[in-house]
Amino acid sequence: MIAIPYLTALSTYFSYGLLFAFGQLRDFFRKIVDWWRASTLDGYAPICLGLEDFYIRRLYLRIQDCFGRPISSAPDAWFDVVERYSNDNNKTLKRTTKTSKCLNLGSYNYLGFAAADEYCTPRAIESLKKFAASTCSTRVDGGTTMLHTDLEECVARFVGKPAAVVFGMGYVTNSAILPILMGKGGLIISDSLNHNSIVNGARGSGATIRVFQHNTPSHLETVLREQIAEGQPRTHRPWKKIMVIVEGIYSMEGELCKLPEIVSICKKYKAYVYLDEAHSIGAVGKSGRGVCELLGVDTADVDVMMGTFTKSFGSCGGYIAGSKELVQYLKYTCPAHLYGTAISPPGAQQIISSIKVILGEDGSNRGAQKLARIRENSNFFRSELQKMGFEVLGDNDSPVMPIMLYNPAKIPAFSRECLRQKVAVVTVAFPATPLLLARARICISAAHTKEDLVKALEVCLSVCLGLPVIFLLKSPFFIHMFCF
């Protein structure tokens, strides 16, 4: 857990308070101006109520140029960021035709499959010619091609489960599977920092939801014991089934899940385990098979394994792997399978080819090289950042490393200054993270070379020292100052 220093918390609250006060002042003036002018609403209620988009209008729009930056090339290790300008104080941003080549520290390109690859891209183009860009149909109607059946076999083999089913989008996978597996009378216990798609799916299912402290198996055990003993709320009938949902790597913390302890607790209390490996499949583990391989957990102990293909495989879509009966049942009932368009054939071919490269079945050892490189890169970068005094979260071997910024003014400062020095980073603030804990998140890729990483480190350090903003660094000889 992150322990925020007292002084930093105070200054962050003060900064947000100031921004909030200015925002309210401007809203007040806006109300006066609107009172003079006639309303165009004419009897309808306003489509966005006053305070709902306050954050967007008064805080986010000021730093809008740090988010949603368009690129005009493949999201490889170096890419072209399109420059934008604004005439009305960041309310609207217009594109220019100028681009600048920057080092990419933001895209989820863990194994470097994002750009055109020598093995994968020719095969993707071939499958495009054979099966066209889309099947325009759901899987149960006319959307299942030979590629899809091959893909499901390949994924099941890679993940280590008897069968798998593939969907067109990772977000929809979670939202549509959880309502099928759990219903009213069931209990879902999910980690407090789970992704929005899991939260949505859990809400849509109608089951009772309880949350346990992030990555704390002892608290999970307490919650399980309490809930089994009490039963359903108000009626105290026993629960129909209990499911515990965890993620492999948490995308905002970079931490690995404590899977062996959690699985043993779930086995003891007869709860089902749902593992969401969106960021960890293909990126960790000796042969890229994810958190189970890395932490030595038998895949037969995890009941439902879910993952996405956007991160390590450079494609799109999501999958669910489990027993043959589970997959068959899902294919019969899951709305994403029955109503959603099948995954696009070139995308499917890209996944098959990238899995073959990772496993070494394409006849070369590029897969093993990529896996070794991403591990080396992540560990090197993390240790260097910590030596420089930054507060970096996450475990060793995890390619996601958030650097804590805390103060809202540091977010645009860090982002813009890094971009000026040709390094593209991602900064995250409320509502994706808690209000006080804004951070810059770095995603390392196997496509980064040692020189790229050294340059990135130099830029990070110079940004910290060169600005009139001095960061809160853990090292004793750096002073902390407020910034506005």
Add this chain to the structure above:
Amino acid sequence: MASYGLNMLNSTVNWVTQALDAPSARAVVFGVHIGGHYFVEGLLLVVILFLLSQKSYKPPKRPLTKKEIDELCDDWVPEPLIPSITKEMEYQPPVLESAAGPHVIINGKEVVNFATANYLGLVGHEKVQESCTAALEKYGVGSCGPRGFYGTIDVHLDCESRISKFLGTPDSILYSYGLSTMFSAIPCFAKKGDVIVVDEGVHWGIQNGLHLSRSTIVYFKHNDMKSLHDTLEKITADNKRVKKLRRYIVVESVYQNSGQIAPLDEIIKLKEKYRFRVFLDESNSFGVLGQSGRGLTEYCGVPVEKIDIVTAAMGHALATEGGFCTGSSRVVDHQRLSSSGYVFSASLPPYLASAAITAIDMIEENPGLIVKLKKNISLLLKGLSGIQGLTVTSSPESPIVFLKLEQSTGSIKGDMELLEEIAERALKEDSVFVVTSKRSVLDKCRLPVGIRLFVSAGHTEADLTKACECLKRVSGLVLKHRD
């Protein structure tokens, strides 16, 4: 205990009064002599204080001991994760061996394909293939990030502006999957307490969006304007404070579950009368209805500004994947930060976005495709008239031709068995690929199931005649022994 005390008190009082009937304790109140009263009052006060200080009786709390919790945990038996597999769950759809165009190869045989929503025949078209190939070579396959974090590629922005230009709206926003478009857009604008009036035949994506929004949902009869009018009247009459709530009507232009077309001009009249906003899902009408393919708004002669939010999935006429939502700038900008399917999900692969741009260019340049599609639909409907045992329930201009059983077996399961037999025999014996409508256990729609044929501009007259004859023959065989 209290009554015992009172008795004691009374006897004490009497004794005391008798004993201490001293002159000092006498008083005259309203001409009545009262004796010994100070002493009595003092005693009463003591008794009251004593009773108040007593705690009321509560049963003692006994939390479960560790041993008891252990026992409960051992005793508890969960249900199996999934129910046992029945025979109908083992259904395997036919596997395609070539692109899903008007003709497709299944099991080595060439088959006429009415199962894919390839309305304008753009699947496998060479211009679309060329633009996809160029995009694949330039950008790779995936976009590797959500829109907020370097997942915005210039083709996405080009695609959004192309869609806005084509439809004549200020702005649009691109989603990476057709199904997630509606169920992300609705919770953005409707929260707990708002009122949504929706047709009972909408597809699962919309139903899920309504459920996630936690608003008050009111259904009206499928495509029945009188029922809509009554519902709106009821809602606004009952509730005076409904004026402050956001109110929406959600309809689809061409319903996937029945093939009917919504009468948009009447809906607009009702919307203006009762001050509701309209959500329109144009997945199956974009590129199909209207002179130039601009959808239901052009077909009904309604200016597109009157519809507040238009969404569509691109996996139909545009032969690509993903979805978009279009409307005023305020509507679109709000979704860029509040729509969960947009913010928390990776963006659309760039080659699919460039395929969408090429497809829209082709619709604008070749209006002949739309004319051919209309002709094909009318030919097919003419050929299917008089089919035994099945009736056509879709609208005459809808690209989804929906056939339901004239006489239902009484249960959805029974209907599905018959329809699936018809579809299987059509594929095996006559090489015509049609599909039945599928229902998930989570789907709340109660409309009748049927056989769907997706007509394409790429079908020839021979294909259509073949399909009509095949269906007539097979349905005659399968449904004959029912009468």
